[in-house]
Amino acid sequence: MNEKRMVFAKDAVNPEKGCALKRFARKWCFGLFFLCMALLLTVDQGFCTHAIRVGIHESRPLAFTEADGTAAGIYPEVVAEIARRAGWQVTWVQVSWLEGLEAVKKGELDLLGPIAVTEDREKIFRFPREPVIVDWGQIYLPPQSSITSLIDLQDKRIAYQEGHIMYRSLADLLRRFNIEFEGVPVADQKTVFKMVSEGRVDAGTVNRLFGLLNQDAFELKGSPIIYAPLELSLAMPLGKDDRFVEALDLHLKAMKDDKASVYPRILDKHLFGITEPGWHADMRQVILILSLTLVIILAMVGWSLSLKKTVNRRTRELARSKDKLEESSRLLNAVMETTTDAIFIKDLSGTYILANSATCAALGKPMEEVIGKNDAQLFPLKSAEVISEADARVIENGQNILAEEKLETAYGEETFWLSNKNPYRDESGQIIGLIGISSNITEIKNSQMERERLLNDLRQAHKMEAIGTLAGGVAHDFNNILGIILGNSELAMEDLPEGHSVANNLAEIKTASMRARDVVRQLLSFSRKGPRVKEVIHVQSILKECIKLLRASLPSTLEIVLTIDNDTRPIKADPTQIHQVIINLCTNAAHAMADEGGLLEITLKNTTVPDTAHPYVSLTVKDTGTGIGPDIQDRIFEPYFTTKDVGEGTGIGLSVVHGIVRDHGGSIDLESEPGKGTLVRVQFPSSEGGQAEDLRESGSAIPGRGIVLLVDDEASVVSMGTAMLERLGYRVAGMTDPESALELFSENAGMFDLIITDLTMPKLTGDRLAKRVKLIRPDIPVILATGFSSKVENGTIEHIPVDGVLEKPFNRTLLSHRVSEVLTGTAG
Secondary structure, X not given: OEEOOOOOOHXXXXXXXXXXXXXXXXXXXXXXXXXXXXXXXXXXXXXXXXXXXXXXXXXXXXXXXXXXXXXXXXXXXXXXXXXXXXXXXXXXXXXXXXXXHHHHHOOOOOEEEEXXXXXXXXXXXXXXXXXXXXXXXXXXXXXXXXXOOHHHHXXXXXXXXXXXXXXXXXXXXXXXXOOOEEEEEXXXXXXXXXXXXXXXXXXXXXXXXXXXXXXXXOOOEEEXXXXXXXXXXXXXXXXXXXXXXXXXXXXXXXXXXXXOOHHHHHHHHHHHOOOOOOOOHHHHHHHHHHHHHHHHHHHOOOHHHHHHHHHXXXXXXXXXXXHHHHHXXXXXXXXXHHOOOEEEEXXXXXXEEEEOHHHHHHHOOOHHHOOOOOHHHHOOHHHXXXXXXXXXXXXXXXXXXXXXXXXXXXXXXXXXXXXXXXXXXXXXXOXXXXXXXXXXXXXXXXXXXXXXXXXXXXXXXXXXXXXXXXXXXXXXXXXXXXXXXXXXXXXXXXXXXXXXXXXXXXXXXXXXXHHHHXXXXXXXXXXXXXXXXXXXXXXXXXXXXHHHHHHHHOOOOEEEEEEEOOOOOOEEEOHHHHHHHHHHHHHHHHHHOOOOOEEEEEEEEEEEOOOOOOEEEEEEEEEXXXXXXOOXXXXXXXXXXXXXXXXXXXXXXXXXXXXHHXXXXXXXXXXXXXXXXXXXXXXXXXXXXXXXXXXXXXXOOOOOOOEEEEEOOOHHHHHHHHHHXXXXXXXXXXXXXXXXXXXXXXXXXXXXXXXXXXXXXXXXXXXXXXXXXXXXXXXXXXXXXXXXXXXXXXXXOOOOOOOEEEEOOOOHHHHHHHHHHHHHOOOO
C-alpha cells in the first residue's frame, strides 16, 4: 500500500459562517450536548478524539484523488463530514481495490468505500446499517455497437474491474441464460472504459454512477442492459468497536434524513455539478444540532426508547428490503420492455402468463390478446406445431434448448427465430412452465440463403469454366485433325478425273468434316469469354443445324415442322448466341408438350416492323402445349423465374434469350393462352451489307502470286497447306520448326511476301514468332492460324502484331480469301 496523509478541503464540507445569532445558538447547543455526555458518562473521551485510517481508491465520482493529492468524491466527503461531527481525525490511505479489501481484513484500515454489501462480504467485514448510496451495474459499449440485449453478449469479450461484486451478478445472470462470454479483468473501472474505447473488448461493465459521469469522456454509450441493484456502504474490520459503528450509523442517517445537510449538496456537486448551497443551509444545521441534542436527552428517559430504537431499525430494514425489491422489479421491467428480443413465460399447458412488448409486436397483437392464449390461438397451425414441439422437449427433459424456428405470422409472413428456452421452476424445483427468449434472425437467414444461392451460381460457373477449358483443349486437337481430313479430301477430289466412283465418297468425307467442324465450334462457345464479335450470317444454316440436334434429342411424340424462306436476308450477329436462342426457345416449347406430345412449328422469314423502314428477319417458335397464364406473362423473361418443378430448370433460359435479342437490336414478344399453347416471335434487323461467312467458304477460290512462308508443327498440316497454296499459284516454303523458320526469314527477309504461322507450337509460339519477324521487317504480312486459343477470341487478335486470323479447320476457298484479303490490305 502507498500510504499518504491527505488534506481534505474544508470548503467541501463546512458551511459558510453565519450571523452572530447563529453562532450563539450553535455554541449553546454544543455546550448542552457535551454537558449531557459528561453527566451520563457514556462516551469515552479517548474515543471522541479517535484517529481513523480510511482507504481511498479511484472510482469517480464515488471516490478519487484530486491533482493536488486531496481526497474527493461522494465517499471521502461524506466520511469527512462524519469525522468532523464525531471529532475523529482521518488519515487517508491511497490503495488499489484489492489492496484495500485485504487491508480491512487485517485491521490495517478502519474504513473502505464504496463497497457493495453482500451476504458473503458480511461474513468477513462489518457494515453500518445505513448505506451511503444505492447503485447498480450497467453494460457500456462503443457508439457503433449493435448490442441491445443479453443474447447479443453471446461470445463477446467483456471488461470488468477485478474483484467487483457486480460483475459476479452479471456472470451469474448470463450463465442462467446459457450465454457464453469471455470476462477480461482489469485494475479499475477507468481501465474498463479505456479498453472498450480502444476496441480491445466488445463491452464493459461498471457502476451506473461511474458510467454516468465518464461515458462522454471516453465516447461510449450506455446499453439497455442494467442489472444487480446494490447498496454501497463502508466496510470495517469484522471486530470493529460497536460504539464506532453506532456513531457512524448515527451521523450517516442524520445527514441523509436532513435535506439541508451537506449530504444532498455532496450528491448535487458530484452527480449534477451543482456547487452552491441554499441560503438556509446554516439554519438547518442549527435545527439538526438541536434535534440531535433533544434525541440524546430523551434517550435518557428510559429503556422504552431503546426498544423503540430496535423496532425502528427493523422497520427500516424492511423498508430497505421493500425498496430493493421494487427497484429490482423496476429494473427487470426496464430490461423486459427495452430489449428487442421477445421474452415470455408459459405454463405447462403452453398458455402465455407473461410477455414483453417485443413478443406482442412480433405477434401483431396487444398485450391483452396474448396473455391467457396459447400458440395454437396466435399462430397458423404449422407454426404452432413447431413451437409446441420445442416447448415439449424443455418440459419433458428439464433442460434448456437453443432452437431455430421457422414461423409464419398471422399475416402470412415467413420469419425465422432463434429461441433459448429454459424450464421455469417453483421454489421446490418443480417445473411449472418455461421461460423463453427469442431473437428475430429473419434478415440473417435471408442473407445466408442469398449467399448459398450465389455460391451455387459460383459453383455452376466454375463447372462451366471447367467444361469450357476441356472443350477448348478438345477443339484444338480436333480442328487440327479435321483440317487435315478436310484439306486432303478437297485435294483428292481435284486430282480425280470427272465422274470417278470415289468422288462421291470424298464428297461425303468433306461434308462430314464440315459438320464435325460445326460441332467443334459449338464446343468452343463454352470456352469463350468477354465480348463477342458479330459477323454477317445466314440464320437458316444455323437453324437447320439446330433442328438436326433437336430431332435426335426430343421424344418421338413431338412433331417438328420447319418452314424457311429461301431468300431470308442475312443478319449481323454472333452465330453461337443465335444458336443458343434457337435451342432455348425450342427446348422450352418441347417442355410444355412433354406430357402429351404435340406440334412444334418453327418459321423463318423476312418481315418488316411497323414505324420503321428497316427490313427484319423473323423467327417464330410455336407449340401446342399447356400455355402461360396472363398473370405471369409479364414475368416470363425475368432471371430465375420458372414454372418448372424443382430440378427441371433454373429459370435463366428465357432471360438469356431476352438479353441476347436485345443485345442484337432485336425484339421479342409472346402470345399465349392456357391450354392452347404459346407462340414466341423474335425479330432481328437484317444486315445492310457484307458477305456471309458461309458464302465465302462455299464460293470460288481466289488465285494469287507470291512467296509464302508456311509454319506449323504438324507436318501433315504443312504438307496440305503447301499443296493448297501451290495450286492457287503461290510458291511455298513449308517449315515444321518455328525457330528454323525464323532463321530462314532473317537470312532472306526480302524474299517473302507473306507468312502463315500456327499459334500453338513448341519452342516458339506463333504470336512470338510474329513479333520477331516484325522486328526484322515491320511490313511483312502475317496470318495467324489457330484451332483454339484464349489469345484469339472470335477472330480478334488484340496485342498480337498480325494482319489476319485463319481459323482451323479451313478449306482451300477460305484460305484463298484470307490470303487475298491480307495481301491486298482488305482484311478487317
